Amino acid sequence: MTRDRRLSWINGLLLPLFNVLTAFLATAVVFILIDVNPIEATKVLIYGAFGYEEGIGYTLYYTTNFIFTGLAVAVAFHAGLFNIGGEGQAYVGGLGTALVALYIDPTLSAWLIIPLGISGGLLFGAMWAIIPAYLQAYRGSHIVITTIMFNFLASALMVYLLVHVLREVGQMSPQSKDFPDSAWIPFVHDVFAGMGIQIAQSPLNLSFIVALLFSAIVWFFLWHTRWGFAIRATGKSNDAAVYSGINPKKIIVVTMCISGALAGLVGINELMGVQHRLLLDFNYGYGFGGIAVALMGRNHPIGIIIAALLFGILYQGGMDLAFEMQNVSRHIIVVMQGLVILFCGGLEYLYRPILIRFLAPIEASE
């Protein structure tokens, strides 16, 4: 086996596994520090996520959001861009979805309104990413800094719009009026009920199917189209991309728009799917969560679905955990996200020197 092959085996499989395990181990240490038995906590968590029908519904509902933002971060990563602005893109994307739902003729068919709402999310999400993308590509400012700034700008914009423009008349809290019924994405329990099967009510709605669909689209796009190739080539080597006739500046803008569009879909699950109105902070934490999901899922749609499911489990199980155990709140999930980002991202090479030292002699003898 050549040295390169050996490295790819270690980099691709063993390192990520060790990194995830370390993140879990570190979480266990946090549990012990706050006087909670990590094994007991894991049991409660798993039961909360899978033990009953409603729990499963909630788990998949959270998973949906993480798939969208995970895909968003991953697409950008493939072009060598770090899109830290998923939070803002999800927020503004939700605005696009809400505008469609609020201002379209409600007597139109849901078959028309829902795809338009989805397009609204895609479009507005992309719009929020295009300025940082343009500035990175053509004006040389760094995408990380500008997308951070745009997260805050999104937040300010949405507060302004919800307080001054979109707030329902006579309503004290900053939220819009309810969407018409025809702009609701059906709940899964309603779909099942329509087929004569009774399942427990949960926020899980058909956005989950949309998320899986987009995972497939992203996979096909990245590995089976010219554009996808151009994106990956730009990410691997800017110079090589230029030599093969690719314009990296254009690729940066296109990639960021796709990334922002995907993040913008959080709104369809949260707003058209569950809340049925536009409200503050519906996006909270999913943009940053997407970074953890993409890192853990190694930027591949299948990995992302698995990682998103894991975070869905943690989110839902974490709620039950907070309910069952006095010393834990659901924010333990945030700690875990941080640890996953640290060990799967920042410290991703932690074990490489050790692994190479141990495995090199074994393989050399083969």
Add this chain to the structure above:
Amino acid sequence: MNDLLLNLILTLDASFRVCTPLIFASMAGLFAERSGVVDIGLEGKLLMSAFIAASAASVFGSPWIGLLFAIFASCIFAMIHGLASITFKGNQIVSGVAINILASGLTMILTLAWFKSGGITPTLKGDERFLSITLPGVDIIDHIPILGVIYRELISGHNILVYLAFATVPLVWWVVYRTRFGLRLRAVGENPKAVDTAGLSVEGLRYKALLIGGILCGIGGAYIAIAHNAQFTKEMTAGQGFIALAALIFGKWHPYRVLAACFLFGFLDALAVRLQGVVLPVIGEIPVQLIEATPYILTVILLAGFIGKAIPPKASAQPYIKEL
């Protein structure tokens, strides 16, 4: 006229208080970025040290102990960042993000575990926090018109950390531009290979820079919780670490310009509070959100190269890999 003057002075006075944590955090960022390490984790370090400061001050009943613990906590986070981005050559931005998210989660988990509350620490009583200091001579100068008001309201009556922040800036300038360490620091951020060739440790210099940053962020965080406020509350840093980052870019990584940017952003923040609901002649009511968003808008415009150009240290964000 007098009313307007007093209003202006009070707004400026508030600006001093608001920009203090920005100064500490942006000076911390200045050390890190001048050494070639991008520090997105300023926000997380501020938040963590705010929480630890409030906790320790409440438990031990002394703001100074709170401050010490805050510095310690912030330095631990800085060293985690260093471990990931210097020793293991990982992505500096990713580890910075990790620090922010970790701080956000840990502060919530620990308030519950330690104080049985969701995101707040006990309120600090009088001498458990840093109180404002009345400078000598206020009574005498007070009789002089205008100058008296300025001295009483603007210059006197802050807590010690505010004065420390303003004293830190010339000190940072002196360290960065007038000491051997500063020269090496700047060199390692621009051309680490040259520093390495000269027989100096690139990693050592970067660790030192991050440690100084950790100390400064610790003071900034402590200020927020136990000087400006009297307890820790959920997410109380509210993006100030990022505003500090913006100020750092806006001030083009130079201590005095960064100070000016901090003060500008602090002034905007103070102004936003004052202008809430006020209807101005001609313009009408300015949305508070617009004023709050101004630092970010200005930074984006600057980054776009429309008002001067912000060029970061050359080796910024690149782990240094020694050639063998």
